[in-house]
Amino acid sequence: MTSDVQPLAASFRDPSGFLFTRQGVLYRQVNQLYRENYDRLMTSGLAEKLIRGGWLIPHTEVDAPPADASLAYKVIRPELLDFISYPYEWSFSQLQDAALNTLAIQKMALESGMALKDASAYNMQFHHGRAVLIDTLSFEVYREGEPWVAYRQFCQHFLAPLALMAYTDVRLSQLLRVYIDGIPLDLAARLLPGKTRWDLGLATHIHLHAAAQQRYSDKAINKNAQTRKMGRTAFIGLMDNLESTVRKLQWKPAGTEWGDYYDASAGHYTSDAMQEKRQAVSDFLARIQPKSVWDLGANTGVFSRLASVQGIPTVAFDIDPAAVERNYRAVKQAKESALLPLVLDLTNPSPAIGWCNRERHSLLERGPVDAVLALALIHHLAISNNVPLPRLAEFLSQAGQWLVIEFVPKEDSQVQKLLATREDIFPDYTPQGFETAFGAYYMLRERFPLKASPRVMYLMERRG
Amino acid sequence: MNTIPSLLLAYLDPGSGSFILQLLVATLFGAAVIVKAYWAKIVAFVRRDKKAEPADPSNNDPLNK
Missing domain, CATH: 1.10.510 (Transferase(Phosphotransferase); domain 1)
Incomplete structure (x- = not known):
């Protein structure tokens, strides 16, 4: 195996073959051991039927040299996924x-x-x-x-x-x-x-x-x-x-605290502020033209869709299984192809697990993306989870090049709610403190205060 | 290539308990498949019978022609 050939760490259990990359291109080696089965899959029409129906990932047989010639029968090149989820x-x-x-x-x-x-x-x-x-x-x-x-x-x-x-x-x-x-x-x-x-x-x-x-x-x-x-x-x-x-088996998303976040009854968001926020996110996306987006704290994906409807592969992460369930049902019903809703706790994002800690990748290992959306999120991490703003900026800057972020100030009703039951130990949680902390990792490209709310929308680009 | 026993490809351990349980229950589930298939035939037969009574010229059922 030459040094530019890398077998994938998760692909070792099945002796039928394995995945590897050569110069960044993903291939699958099919071993001689699997020959009879592979040939049956291809000649019986099963592969064609499954691929045409969207059940099996498409692949093409290629002439590329195998990673381990002593075992190889064929080399195939599978179609790439936008994002690997677990x-x-x-x-x-x-x-x-x-x-x-x-x-x-x-x-x-x-x-x-x-x-x-x-x-x-x-x-x-x-x-x-x-x-x-x-x-x-x-x-x-x-x-x-x-x-x-x-x-x-x-x-x-x-x-x-x-x-x-x-x-x-x-x-x-x-x-x-x-x-x-x-x-x-x-x-x-x-x-x-x-x-x-x-x-x-x-x-x-x-x-x-x-x-x-x-x-x-x-x-x-x-x-x-x-x-x-x-x-x-x-x-x-x-x-x-x-x-x-x-x-x-059935599970209905009901009775969770965030499921109805965007419902008019929720109160803390006037429809004017919502409209302004949509406009700001749309304008920022139009300016940066990202090829991939992560929406962190996406709820049911209202803002994620501003990206995904343009065909930009977008992952909508939320901690609430009910919000993600609703989002997925909407994706399924409307046959949306660019949006992937996922459950994720940002205070403890998916780690690298499995053999040698390399079988399943951590969240950050699956990035970075072109643009990260962090809307109505910062107060949950900075106040509920006590994450200092510079550390938050560092994390987000590792996740993507561009950042669309909403600063939710202390006077906002949502922050007041979080502070109601605890000591305010966050003297730096101010617009100035926020801009200083994020300025160390990002260049501030646009600033858009919402008129109908004390919140401010920012577009930032990672330094370096 | 046919000399390679299929067990070489069964890289998963099916587990003794899982193996035995399958043999025990699958026969019953298989019987259910047969019963369901016969039931479907009976239902189809009864429906066809019913349909045959009021002659419907638009019916494409060959038995009705």
């Missing part, structure tokens, strides 16, 4: 759609005599608004009689977190951040309410499954014995039941 950043419906699409792909594969040999949530990514499979090497020739090798993985990566989000607490999706191979089923079984034992699907795939795992945990089984066969109809039946179990 299941612990998805809202309920995003994880549910990823699960349902995995099962839909499995069904189509079966019709072509193939099956999925893994069912990792990390193999699903949002691309142009839809959950697509990005691992072209996930298929294997289906051999009648064999059970689904990825059954356990599907239950851990998809079914357990979805059931916990629906029945226990939506915030339990964050367990996926701790358990990189999905939520252990015995833990899910303990955290789920007892009534889930009366649901055939959850009783089987989580409760009984956890019990079976415990019972056979130290027993080897002869997987090739003649008696251990699972026919095609049984295989399809299992997929059908998983599908209906996943489909039945």
Whole structure:
């Protein structure tokens, strides 16, 4: 391997092949070991069908030299994603759609005599608004009689977190951040309410499954014995039941504090101020023409859409799973292709996790972007989380070149609310203090005080 | 290439418990698939029967022609 060739750190488990970059271009090496399966995928028409339907990431076979010639069969070049997101950043419906699409792909594969040999949530990514499979090497020739090798993985990566989000607490999706191979089923079984034992699907795939795992945990089984066969109809039946179990799970965004932030009843935002703010953000975006945008604290994505409707790939982050759920449902309904809503706590953004801390990237490793929007955000970080303004400026400057930021002064009703229950230990939280702190990292390009509100909008460009 | 056993590609450990459970329950779920398919046939048959009674000239159903 020459020095300009870099195998991807997350691509090592499956001996079928691996991802690598050469001079910044992403390739996937297909190994000889996988030849029979790859050829079946391509010649059976399955790949074409899945790619045309938007289920599988498109790829082209290329002449580029492989990263490891001793193993290589072919080199393919997959279409690039705008942004890699992880299941612990998805809202309920995003994880549910990823699960349902995995099962839909499995069904189509079966019709072509193939099956999925893994069912990792990390193999699903949002691309142009839809959950697509990005691992072209996930298929294997289906051999009648064999059970689904990825059954356990599907239950851990998809079914357990979805059931916990629906029945226990939506915030339990964050367990996926701790358990990189999905939520252990015995833990899910303990955290789920007892009534889930009366649901055939959850009783089987989580409760009984956890019990079976415990019972056979130290027993080897002869997987090739003649008696251990699972026919095609049984295989399809299992997929059908998983599908209906996943489909039945529901979570409605209601009763959270931010879900109705932009509703007229919220009061602290006059529609005049809202209109002025929209205009300012639009003007700033028109001036800088970004190719990528992160909207931090996006709520349901009202301002994110000022960028995404122009086709600019935009990620709308918010801490509130209800806001992200609403945003995703809107994306889905309007078939928006440039906007990706994600759950993110900025006071503790997604870290780098997995083997060597390199399998799943931290938030900042997935940047920087051209432009960051930080609207109605600063007071939550500076006051609720005590982040000094210079540190806030440093963080934001690492995330993107341009910054559209709204300064929310102390006299604003929202800041007053935050200060109502605590000591004001923020003498530097003033317009002057803000400009000085951010001036160390940014050049101030435009300043736009809102007339109908004490807030001020800024456009800044990173120094250097 | 056919000499490579398929197990080489099964890089995931299916887990003994998960393996056994599947064998036990999938037969039942498979039976449900068959029942559903027959049920769909019965429903379709009954519907077709009903449709056949009031002759509808616009109906494209070949049995109605």
